[in-house]
Amino acid sequence: MNATDGKRTLVLIRHSPYGSSLARASVDVALATAAFEQPVNLLFVGDGVLQLLSGQDCEALGVKNLGRLLSSLPLYDIDHVYVDAEAAARYQLDLDAAPVAALPLDPGAMAELVSTHDHLLGF
Template identity: 60%
Template sequence: MNGPRQSILVISRHAHQGSSLARAALDTALSCAAFEQPVALLFQGEGVLQLLPEQDCSALRVRNLRKVIDSLPLYDIDCIYVDAEAATEFALSADQLPACARLLDGPALQRLLTQHDHVLAF
């Protein structure tokens, strides 16, 4: 018999350039979803830069993660959250975000952290 499903919040705090942590966060979320665990993603700090549309990453020899992010609902990852303060800091407007993304302010971010059984930060 399977135990209760544990909700997981994956936090991505790094841009996709210069580090593999952004990709690791997405891979972790996808792996959790593959095992039918309820998973949500939160983009904070430089992690919000992954959400910029139409990025040309070929010169950096890294994959454009926005395409992966846009496909997350296909894997039943419907909860994508964005730190509103970080989005403002990096001049990311609401119309640039994926359709399923929700901007959260400080108090809402605190509530989000307490709503999950496990929090994984990258």
């Protein structure tokens, strides 16, 4: 194995946007992977789907806006963002208004997605 293989990495994100520093760290890992021109996709599951809420206002929290960071994903050539459809429905997310376009997947499709990647980085 060498560094030119272009291993496909799936970043799995479970953390809600402002409850843990890992929420931002996981997005940073995805951005860094893309910046180094390695193939990477994102999958938001469980509470992590809350990162896709539209109109996030975290000014009072004194932290950076994660929604704004997510809206920059297409600039990094991260084309594929996926979201756990059941969790999105549970939180009544309006995916059309999400900071980045995300394709909803049912459990079977999520399992299929995981199997098509070389590395799964779960946060």
